[in-house]
Amino acid sequence: MRLKQLHIRYYPPGIILDFEKGGQLRTKSIDLLDLTPECDANEVLLEIRRLEPLITVSREEQVKFLIKKLQDKLSQPDDHKFDLFKTLQAHILPLTNVAFNKSGSSFITGSYDRTCKIWDTASGTELHTLEGHKNVVYAVAFNNPYGDKIATGSFDKTCRLWSVETGQCFYTFRGHTAEIVCLAFNPQSTLVATGSMDTTVKLWDVESGVEVSTLSGHSAEIISLSFNTVGSRLVTGSFDHTVSVWDVPSGRLVHNLKGHRGEISSVNFNWDSSLIVTASMDKTCKVWDAEGGRCLATLTGHNDEVLDVCFNFKGQLIATASADGTSRVYDAQTFQFVCKLEGHEGEISKVCFNPQGTCVLTGSADKTARVWSVSSGSCLQVLEGHTDEIFSCAFNYYGDTIITGSKDNTCRIWR
Template sequence: MNSNVCGLNFINCISVFCILGIILEYKQGGYIKTKSIDLLDLTSDTDPDELVVEIQQSEPLITQSRVEQVKELIHRLQQKQAHNRSFFLQQEVHVHLLPLTNVAFNKSGSRFITGSYDRRCRVWDTTSGQQLLSLEGHTNIVAAVAFNIPYGDKIATGSFDRTCKLWCAQTGSCLHTLRGHLAEIRCLAFNPQSTLVATGSTDASAKLWDVKRGKEVATLKGHSAEILSLCFNSVGSQLVTGSSDQTLAVWDVATERLVHMLAGHAGEISNAQFNWDCSLIVSGSLDNTCKLWEAVSGRCVATLAAHTEEVLDVCFDSTGQLVAIASADGTASVFNAATYECMARLEGHEGEISKICFSPQGNTILTASSDKTARLWDVQTGGCLQILTGHTLEIFSCAFNYEGDTIITGSADNTCQIWRCKDEP
């Protein structure tokens, strides 16, 4: 055991779990710290005893006194993998007077934030549906919102008023107003360390901002048209931006250098993200295709052409082994990220699918559609497991919480619906 581990005081050693692994929480030098153990290859057939032995060999924090606790969490993860869940409508929240633009959970799913055309953001308690905070100060549409996951103590909001605001998630006080863009802010994201926030704008630039000081760190220029999406990789070393100029750009965060300009799409980029190990980038475009790119070389390794209309959203599962694609043709598809094989077609929506995401367990996909419904799908078969109904206008946003036992849907009818799992293992 190295010297940094000696003398640690464990408090709730295993405190949080998800399909990516388990998270150790401990105290060192008077500070609470966390460390994750990846379990990307965990299946329902994995022997927990053998897995714990492997973990102990590489992780000195797992002492013999913690073995049974680790086994129990592995068992609970396997239970979550073993079956698909059913959800019931717990709450409908009437959130704004004008249309919503975006919704987002904090990590635990105990709170969610909404942005709106009414220039306000609001924070809500997921269980009660009660408003906790109203974040006021923007002078135009709030187009992008985010918690600084995993910490959850700050919120970022981006507006058509050309500013990004950083807020205290507990009090609702505005910590910083970030000014510098010359046009509307369309998208934003915190880095994993919550030290930086990135913003993308109609002015064709992205900016990096220091969260603590509220100061601009860098302006990233390379696109010739508005930036519509951006995403950090899982370690925060790179940022990918997608633009209506039909290209993606990969940036080195530390040096602020343009690493690659990814060209090949024939339509604007709808979304892009890295996989978990930062080796691949997936991009969706209004040219009806999805592309996979090597992050290191910038080489396009596959074009996934499974749809007859625009690709509106794309995502990796938590292991980076699968890609889900949502299209304006009313269908979605699932591809193997290594073999580029189409594994499943998700058919049943009667309108375009604008949002798609995997459950944390990876066995279920959630889609949001203009047909006023959201649907849950089996990843392996593509079969529809459940239709979530109740909204009166199109659903433009949907998300799972970190545990996968709560879903939120946001609609043009100015409401959010909160769905809870019926059958928690």
């Protein structure tokens, strides 16, 4: 093995190694999830050298430089105020979902008007309209971190794979017998997973366009799915009240997670793939041991359905969104309640952390999105102007731009 190059990764903090093995270029990461500005860089370096044989004496100064650069980034104040940059008359019918590419230079919007559109974030210019679906485009995703392909899942029972550069359709994935409501690329961008109201998940090969496997076992529609960071596992959440963990290479069911008393609304792995968090219409979230399939904690406090849940980038915090109009933050290690985010006047359907993990963004039926402080639970900003429900919202990679998608047919860029 021969180390070729080192790269920095700000969120979550880490160092990426490009190395050669058997004549092939490969990549691995050194995760520094516990790094703080106060850490001794020399001690961090010693620990990296102890665990990673590719880091030799000749690379010590370079690694130390990257550690200090990460510490500088972590010590920067996070007091960004968001102003409305542009309102995009994006579609002729309500938006369903929005998503950024890895760098945040472009984003996509899906809509009831049967199209997906690609936008340039800096200018708000429309780059491409992806046409061809015969019903609502409900699920949209970039193949991050590469960002050269887009997958769209539709109520027409198909998923399409598109070129970001040209807007051309590479493949139409056919095989589901009901609406596709969720999808994701694996981290290697070799597979697309589609979840459907037909109770199955299908895995599709990005290169050839063929179906790789069908994951069957749920008895009701699959509403949410997520790959782990290395792409070896897939978690699916269903209206049958259960969550399934699948081995991706074999398509084998690894765990069936039972315990919720209502439909599952959202499922996610944390960064190191050790935990799974699930949200349910039973007003709770549960945290599970991803390897053993054991329920570690039930997160309570909401008095209505929990509609969304997520980890922060480091996997140390969990945020929930509920039909009761509040969001809650929990510690993902102790499972203790951290703070309650109150102020919305309607249900919250979407929640996400900024990359730094210091703020939470919520989108609500009250036509506003809000930015909250994790440390205090206070509302830092109300993003107003939409004239109907906000269905979807997202931070870019650097946490200095927000997009909001609404039932009012528009998308707004805030920065």
